[in-house]
Amino acid sequence: MPSVYLDNNATTQILPEVFEAMRPYFLEKFGNASSLYERGQRARAAVEKSRKAVAALLGADPAEIVFNSGGTEGDNQAIFGLVSAGDHIITSVIEHHAVLNACKRMEELGATVTYLPVDGRGQVSPGDVRAALRRNTKLISVMMANNETGVVQPLEEIGKIAAEADVWFHTDAVQAAGKLPVDVSRIQCDLLSISGHKFNAPQGTGALYVRRGTPMQPLIVGGPQEHNRRGGTENLPGIVGLGKAAGIASHWLADGGAERMAKLRDEFERIAGEQLECIHVHGLGAPRTPNTSDISFDGISGGSLMVALDERDISVSTGSACASGSNHPPYVLLAMGVKRDRAQAAVRFSLGKQTTQEEMDYAQSCLFAEVAKLRKLSPVWNHHNRKKKSSFASAHD
Amino acid sequence: MYSSLVMDHFKNTRNSGELPDANAVARVENPVCGDMLELSLRVEDQTIVAARFRAKGCVPTIACASRLTEMIQGAALTDALAIRREAIIESLGGIPEGSIHAAQLSIDALHSSLHCLSAPGKP
Numbered sequence: 294m295p296s297v298y299l300d301n302n303a304t305t306q307i308l309p310e311v312f313e314a315m316r317p318y319f320l321e322k323f324g325n326a327s328s329l330y331e332r333g334q335r336a337r338a339a340v341e342k343s344r345k346a347v348a349a350l351l352g353a354d355p356a357e358i359v360f361n362s363g364g365t366e367g368d369n370q371a372i373f374g375l376v377s378a379g380d381h382i383i384t385s386v387i388e389h390h391a392v393l394n395a396c397k398r399m400e401e402l403g404a405t406v407t408y409l410p411v412d413g414r415g416q417v418s419p420g421d422v423r424a425a426l427r428r429n430t431k432l433i434s435v436m437m438a439n440n441e442t443g444v445v446q447p448l449e450e451i452g453k454i455a456a457e458a459d460v461w462f463h464t465d466a467v468q469a470a471g472k473l474p475v476d477v478s479r480i481q482c483d484l485l486s487i488s489g490h491k492f493n494a495p496q497g498t499g500a501l502y503v504r505r506g507t508p509m510q511p512l513i514v515g516g517p518q519e520h521n522r523r524g525g526t527e528n529l530p531g532i533v534g535l536g537k538a539a540g541i542a543s544h545w546l547a548d549g550g551a552e553r554m555a556k557l558r559d560e561f562e563r564i565a566g567e568q569l570e571c572i573h574v575h576g577l578g579a580p581r582t583p584n585t586s587d588i589s590f591d592g593i594s595g596g597s598l599m600v601a602l603d604e605r606d607i608s609v610s611t612g613s614a615c616a617s618g619s620n621h622p623p624y625v626l627l628a629m630g631v632k633r634d635r636a637q638a639a640v641r642f643s644l645g646k647q648t649t650q651e652e653m654d655y656a657q658s659c660l661f662a663e664v665a666k667l668r669k670l671s672p673v674w675n676h677h678n679r680k681k682k683s684s685f686a687s688a689h690d
Numbered sequence: 691m692y693s694s695l696v697m698d699h700f701k702n703t704r705n706s707g708e709l710p711d712a713n714a715v716a717r718v719e720n721p722v723c724g725d726m727l728e729l730s731l732r733v734e735d736q737t738i739v740a741a742r743f744r745a746k747g748c749v750p751t752i753a754c755a756s757r758l759t760e761m762i763q764g765a766a767l768t769d770a771l772a773i774r775r776e777a778i779i780e781s782l783g784g785i786p787e788g789s790i791h792a793a794q795l796s797i798d799a800l801h802s803s804l805h806c807l808s809a810p811g812k813p
Contacts, residue, residue: 594725594747594751596748596749597700597747597749600700601700601701604701622724633724634724637723637724670744670745670746670752671726671745672726672727672746
């Protein structure tokens with residue numbers, strides 16, 4: 294069995310057709326999209342074609358798409374580009390560090406921030422958003438889908454609250470775009486960040502949706518590129534790849550790709566729940582991205598399980614970072630009220646568009662063997678543990 | 691990320707499991723990361739004649755415990771107590787700097803189990 298890649302929330306493989314679409318723009322079709330001669334104008338046409346594809350993926354107008362280097366830049370741009378000292382931001386405790394650390398920076402610069410909690414399923418309460426509003430609230434930033442659990446936030450309700458309160462609304466849709474239908478009109482967001490490498494485009498590509506009329510200051514100043522919203526020569530091959538991947542994602546979503554992926558994921562969880570005792574699927578019961586399954590296996594360390602699976606050439610992820618010296622369990626799970634031991638026993642499986650049933654079957658057989666091996670070694674895996682029910686089983690029975 | 695020796699001890703643990711006739715047993719936990727190690731020893735005539743371990747934790751925690759059991763099995767108590775965490779780390783070809791706690795956990799388990807052995811009223 295070849296390697297099985299189940300860490301698509303970290304990054305995805307570039308699709309061959311995306312790579313082929315990019316190739317000429319490294320070679321014979323190179324050019325600067327700002328140049329006025331033919332070569333430059335061909336580059337400009339390619340950039341604008343991609344802009345339309347990205348806009349279509351998000352239900353936006355092409356003029357509202359600003360190309361950038363990815364999710365972190367988009368998140369930073371949204372926050373630093375709108376908020377000033379004295380302003381108030383509402384965000385959540387489960388945001389990506391690109392949002393959390395930008396908010397912390399703004400606190401250092403004189404802004405105030407409310408970090409909203411999440412419930413046991415990993416969702417922010419719209420009521421909490423409303424209650425956190427202040428006279429000086431400038432921005433609400435709540436992610437569309439969480440990177441660890443895949444849990445989707447109630448953005449339409451939050452967007453309605455933001456619109457009623459006349460507060461700018463940003464969402465980090467990095468883990469949602471290309472996996473779920475995204476419609477900026479339904480969400481009523483003013484800003485939305487996406488990252489190309491999360492949906493089969495190259496790393497270092499991305500875009501920020503900026504609703505027309507949003508008074509955003511650019512993060513990167515320089516030339517007049519992107520209508521003065523992001524300085525710097527456009528990354529022509531990257532943007533072409535991003536546009537191609539966006540087009541493929543739109544077709545994939547229209548063709549029921551998300552439903553097929555969810556079925557593959559759900560079957561994986563169902564069989565795991567049947568075969569393994571005491572496993573806990575985080576975010577179960579909440580709407581989730583179709584590709585993500587975050588599971589705790591009681592009695593063992595998620596980090597060890599990740600390495601054991603890696604030895605079988607299966608790539609998965611864990612939010613714990615023991616070897617990096619931080620020793621902290623995933624903050625997202627702790628925020629959901631998951632106990633430390635269980636949070637440290639979590640492993641994230643994230644499927645991609647190319648993931649096959651055969652790969653999932655293989656991963657599952659290896660998973661069962663490695664969990665059994667680690668539990669046999671564990672001093673806390675005993676009869677007492679096995680008497681406890683699995684939160685997966687209870688939720689699905 | 692890990693040395694081949696660490697990975698070998700992780701994949702092919704030495705002396706893992708329980709020791710039914712153990713007369714020195716300790717379970718220690720790293721309060722920071724939650725890693726847990728249970729060390730069971732059979733000590734006869736001031737010598738560790740058998741050692742077994744069970745562990746829940748990161749790869750270095752398992753590898754260090756596995757390696758420790760090799761180092762102490764057949765060792766005189768005085769020699770076993772002289773083992774330092776650096777010796778375990780070195781014999782494994784090194785571990786990541788952030789995982790030093792894993793070797794310390796093994797040393798703590800060894801000392802705790804032998805303390806249990808010497809405590810009055812213990813077998």
